[in-house]
Amino acid sequence: ETGVTQTPRHLVMGMTNKKSLKCEQHLGHNAMYWYKQSAKKPLELMFVYNFKEQTENNSVPSRFSPECPNSSHLFLHLHTLQPEDSALYLCASSPVTRGFSYEQYFGPGTRLTVT
Amino acid sequence: QQPVQSPQAVILREGEDAVINCSSSKALYSVHWYRQKHGEAPVFLMILLKGGEQKGHEKISASFNEKKQQSSLYLTASQLSYSGTYFCGTDIFGNEKLTFGTGTRLTIIP
Numbered sequence: 001e002t003g004v005t006q007t008p009r010h011l012v013m014g015m016t017n018k019k020s021l022k023c024e025q026h027l028g029h030n031a032m033y034w035y036k037q038s039a040k041k042p043l044e045l046m047f048v049y050n051f052k053e054q055t056e057n058n059s060v061p062s063r064f065s066p067e068c069p070n071s072s073h074l075f076l077h078l079h080t081l082q083p084e085d086s087a088l089y090l091c092a093s094s095p096v097t098r099g100f101s102y103e104q105y106f107g108p109g110t111r112l113t114v115t
Numbered sequence: 116q117q118p119v120q121s122p123q124a125v126i127l128r129e130g131e132d133a134v135i136n137c138s139s140s141k142a143l144y145s146v147h148w149y150r151q152k153h154g155e156a157p158v159f160l161m162i163l164l165k166g167g168e169q170k171g172h173e174k175i176s177a178s179f180n181e182k183k184q185q186s187s188l189y190l191t192a193s194q195l196s197y198s199g200t201y202f203c204g205t206d207i208f209g210n211e212k213l214t215f216g217t218g219t220r221l222t223i224i225p
Contacts, residue, residue, distance in 0.1 A: 004156075031211050042117060043157070043202065043215040056212055090156065096211045103147065104213070106156035 003027040004107035006091050012113045013081065021076040021110045023091030031096040032074040033104065034066060037088040049074060050096060081114045088112070116140055118205045120216035127193050127223050135188040135219045137203030146179055146186040147204040147213060150197075157202060160188075190221070198223045 004025045013019050025032065034046040048056035049068040063085075065077040074091055088111050092104040118139045127133055137146060145164045149157040163179035163186055175197075179186045190197055200220045204213035 033211070040217075042217045043204075045212060045214070048211055050211060055210075094211060102211075103159040103162060104211075105159065106149075108156050 004091060004093055004105050006089075006107040006110050008110060009108065010111045010113075012115060013078070014115055015081055015083070017081075018077070018079040020078065021089055021091075021112075023074040023076075023107055025072055025074075025091075025093040025105070025107075027093055027095070027105060029093040029095045029105070030071055031094045032068060032071070033092040033094075034064075034074065034076050035090040035092065035106075037090055037109070039087075043090070047076075078112075081112075083114050086112055086114045117214055118203055118216040120201075120203060120219050122219060123217070124220040125222070127221070129195060129223055129225055130192055133190045133193060133221060135190075135201050135203075135221075137186045137188070137205070137216055139184045139205050141184065141205075141207055143179075143181075143184050143205050143207060144209040145206045146177075147206065148177055148186075148188050149202045149204065150199045151202065151218075152199040160201075193221075193223050195223050195225065197221060 007022045031050045036044045045058050046060045047066045052068050063080050067075040088109045090109045091107040094102045094104045118137050121136045147162050148160040151157040174191045177188045200218040202215050202218045204215045
């Protein structure tokens with residue numbers, strides 16, 4: 001039990017669909033992250049939110065749109081995706097204070113398939 | 116820039132030792148180590164901060180050589196539960212942004 005939940009766990013969508021991924025953390029952390037994990041590739045940081053403020057957009061295409069309404073919830077809105085966007089999308093959270101580096105707690109991920 | 120991990124894969128018999136290395140071309144603020152089992156989320160193992168420290172976690176320990184910008188993860192007397200893919204994540208600025216290596220797949224056989 002990691003304290004970070006993600007829904008749905010599996011998602012199949014067409015290239016013209018719009019869907020959203022949800023992440024919730026029950027750990028009281030200040031920072032939340034979206035990562036993409038593709039086969040045979042390292043974890044790629046996509047977005048970082050710190051105290052609900054986006055502090056990193058790692059050159060992610062605009063078809064991925066994050067939203068962080070509060071420190072406990074993080075969404076990733078998806079639209080007009082491409083087949084190469086198929087991957088495992090992981091959410092993480094951490095108790096971060098600027099100038100320090102803390103461990104990140106990951107959710108189980110959403111396995112996304114774009115057809 | 117992505118850190119380089121070596122080896123890419125290793126197979127051990129239960130009870131044997133392993134070393135996994137993580138090297139960066141940039142000066143690092145910290146190195147994080149995570150383990151991910153198949154179909155599961157990555158799990159945090161430890162963080163090493165600049166200053167060349169060494170840390171331990173049961174039979175898993177790690178060191179950080181600041182001069183070489185290299186961290187090594189040591190697994191001693193390996194157990195079946197140690198199987199998985201080990202990732203290092205590097206932090207350059209002391210903020211929350213990690214760059215991960217490609218991972219080292221560790222397989223422990225009885």
